[in-house]
Amino acid sequence: MKRTITVLAAGLAAANIIAASTLAEETAVKTQKLDEHVYAMSFGHYTSLVVQGAEGVLLVDPANPYRASLLRAEIARLTDLPVTRIVMTHEHFDHIGGTEVFPGAEVIAHENIDMFFDQDPLGLTPGKVDVTYEDRMSIGMGTTNVDLLHFGPADGVAVSVIHLPQERIAVTADMYLDGALTPGWALTDTNLLGSRQILNTLDGWALKHAVNTHSHNTDPALLSAAAEFYNDLYDAVFPVVEQVNRENPAGSVQAVLELSRTLELPEYADWGNYEDLPDYVVKMGFALIHGG
Numbered sequence: 001m002k003r004t005i006t007v008l009a010a011g012l013a014a015a016n017i018i019a020a021s022t023l024a025e026e027t028a029v030k031t032q033k034l035d036e037h038v039y040a041m042s043f044g045h046y047t048s049l050v051v052q053g054a055e056g057v058l059l060v061d062p063a064n065p066y067r068a069s070l071l072r073a074e075i076a077r078l079t080d081l082p083v084t085r086i087v088m089t090h091e092h093f094d095h096i097g098g099t100e101v102f103p104g105a106e107v108i109a110h111e112n113i114d115m116f117f118d119q120d121p122l123g124l125t126p127g128k129v130d131v132t133y134e135d136r137m138s139i140g141m142g143t144t145n146v147d148l149l150h151f152g153p154a155d156g157v158a159v160s161v162i163h164l165p166q167e168r169i170a171v172t173a174d175m176y177l178d179g180a181l182t183p184g185w186a187l188t189d190t191n192l193l194g195s196r197q198i199l200n201t202l203d204g205w206a207l208k209h210a211v212n213t214h215s216h217n218t219d220p221a222l223l224s225a226a227a228e229f230y231n232d233l234y235d236a237v238f239p240v241v242e243q244v245n246r247e248n249p250a251g252s253v254q255a256v257l258e259l260s261r262t263l264e265l266p267e268y269a270d271w272g273n274y275e276d277l278p279d280y281v282v283k284m285g286f287a288l289i290h291g292g
């Protein structure tokens with residue numbers, strides 16, 4: 001597995017540069033057909049899953065009103081059916097805006113979704129969430145089934161993994177980039193133990209497409225590489241925290257900070273943002289010490 005990842009990483013670093021420039025030049029919605037009735041629509045640094053049902057369309061993460069209006073026009077090119085369901089991947093404001101563009105649609109999300117709605121200065125949050133769930137729910141679309149699964153906090157606290165078991169397609173948000181570390185400054189709300197757990201779970205599903213809300217690329221190898229990175233990070237940090245916790249718990253924070261200044265994971269040296277590895281060591285170390 002390690003060898004595959006190293007080879008993959010070299011290719012991905014180049015792919016990531018291409019992806020970044022493609023996103024910068026984006027002038028129209030890019031639609032990829034992933035399966036019968038299932039599409040990925042990319043625009044404005046976001047990719048949304050679109051599922052065409054027998055009586056309506058399900059849309060994931062409209063993101064903001066401008067993008068939502070472009071998606072509405074693009075969906076109308078595929079079908080006369082209206083968007084009847086909007087699913088949120090998590091609570092972050094940059095993903096959940098634009099629901100008002102589809103006034104007839106049910107908004108569906110994990111039950112923690114509205115925890116931060118009264119702290120929304122840009123007014124992006126939906127006026128109301130129509131359907132919430134606790135651990136899992138299944139949505140019958142007539143053409144296929146869409147499962148929503150909550151495994152716990154990851155990037156945020158209202159995280160839904162969207163899974164189409166029949167098509168072997170899954171959607172995650174903000175848990176990895178293509179062959180690059182997410183910049184350290186963007187990890188403020190990220191639970192690395194939760195992201196690691198989810199990516200490892202999905203890596204076991206033998207997916208055909210792993211849709212990542214900030215990438216055009218649905219290759220599941222990208223998800224596998226990210227899971228492997230989180231595992232290698234965990235394997236490097238955990239023994240240090242475990243030992244100091246046993247011998248001198250009062251020194252655990254200092255030990256994590258010290259490790260963040262010295263740890264190298266050379267297999268990822270050519271990944272984008274590798275220089276932010278110390279931020280990951282700190283986040284993983286603190287997640288082990290006090291959770292979150």
Ligand SMILES: [Zn+2]
Nearest residue numbers: 092155156174
């Ligand atoms: Zn997020």
